[in-house]
Amino acid sequence: MTESAVVSAAISDWVEAGKPAPTVEVVASVALEAMRRVGLRPADLDAVISTTSAMPFGHPTFLTTPAQHMGHRLAGKMGSNGLQVFNVSGACASAAAAFSIADSMIKSGKAKKVLVVGYDNSPRGFYFSFNSYLDTDMTIGYPLKVVGAVNPSYWAMWARRRAYEMGKPVEDIKELMAIIKEELSKNGALNPHARYKRVFTVKEVMESPIVDDPLHLYMISAVSSGAGAVLLADMDTARRLTDKPVKVAASAVGGPLHNEPSPRLTYFATAGGRRAGKPFYEWRKPIEDAYRQAGMGAEDLDFAEVHDTSAFHVINWIDQIMGWEREETDRLIRGREFGRGGKFPINASGGTTSFGEAVYAQALMEVYEIFTQLRGEAGERQIRKEIKVGMATAYGAYGSYGAIILERAW
């Protein structure tokens, strides 16, 4: 099987939704920047894989054609020799799915140079506030209409359940989440692309309003606008294009598990009682798949970029990446060993909490960061130890997941 590698990556600044306006030009500028860095032109590409929801402002009909066909529009915009175009959807894990398709195309020999682009322009507040989103399978929209359950409502239930299962008061997990926000915001303060470039102290986080108890406002990521582009190539081509190719050791995609007990975003019910599997195995499974693909385990990872739509997600990702006792995760967090100088740096980029979530582009921001960190090009926010292998994870509604392992190849 051919090896695949990331040869270049670029991201825009992450900004408040609507700034800049949602245009294909934003995507094109980031895509062309990634190509320019390794001397490629659109004519050199074999395929473009695009992912976007390009959320409109309260106008759901806009959701359909322009967003769904961003890949084709981009190819038309920057010029194309009739290259293969795919438009991919998987909620907040969309870009991880797009990346995995690109990786598979190269590993199978079906393409040699593939551009992955992700773009979003996410409005403030909660997405599912449109009656017109309601569909007959009663997932998205209905729990909001009937129960008043927004995304953080689910996360709050997970956080409270974890504390309960560990025999701890809910204040305990609240404190962990405040520490996470403070530490990640220190990284975000150093990242020129981040939207929130300032430190949020534990005290500030705990004093911010409670949104969904136990989640306070500053424990929840905002939504943003942003674009990312990542170029993949087979390893032979990669070595010609750059002296620092980053090998794609694994790219796994996960979907909903029928026996997952943890209340799943946008659903009314999950499995309970005898039917229930291990909580959060839905998150763990793509990570295990990635370990299998790479022939690696948690012990081989030096750092990770995880999808932190809330501070609870960071806790859960550490639980699932490590596969160890939850107390170990808590110790890592309290000891601040997930900072840039720690044993296992998490979100040296600042994470979703510092960027805000440009939903369909988010995993490309993570890949960009791992690529940049592995090449030693992260400047002030460079991780302060030798790093060879990093993992990116993605999580989204409907039960959508991704896990990517990238490795230095020089």
Next chain:
Amino acid sequence: MSQAQKKVVPIVEGLFTWPSDHPRLIGSRCPVCGSVQFPKSSVCNNPECDHSRPPEEILLSDEGTLYSFDVHMYDLREPFDYHKAPYAIGAVELPEGLIVIGRLTRTDGLKIGMRVRMKVDKLYEDGENIYLTYFFEPVDGGERR
């Protein structure tokens, strides 16, 4: 329009029996593999099932155990702004092997593991209708049996 003339309707049809003196959640059970779902579905969600016959409608137990809960602290935007904060949402484990989310009737004195019972009550009203939804109410004392 006077209060008496307003129609009393479920917020969404098909989630619970109505009208009824003893409303229950409407789910489905697969006659092949026994998997239970809520809301009811015409397709079994067990990937190991041979799907040879479609699920059948069943009424779910009206008592369960609180698996977890959230206290939501701010009002939602239109058109769902009738959910007035603060309100609590529970994930409730039912004997049929399901964890179902629903509004709880109160925001204080909640504990994971407590017994709760389903009831149908008013969610809100507009000029024409009174809208009902299902709630879970802590059973007296609320402690596990």
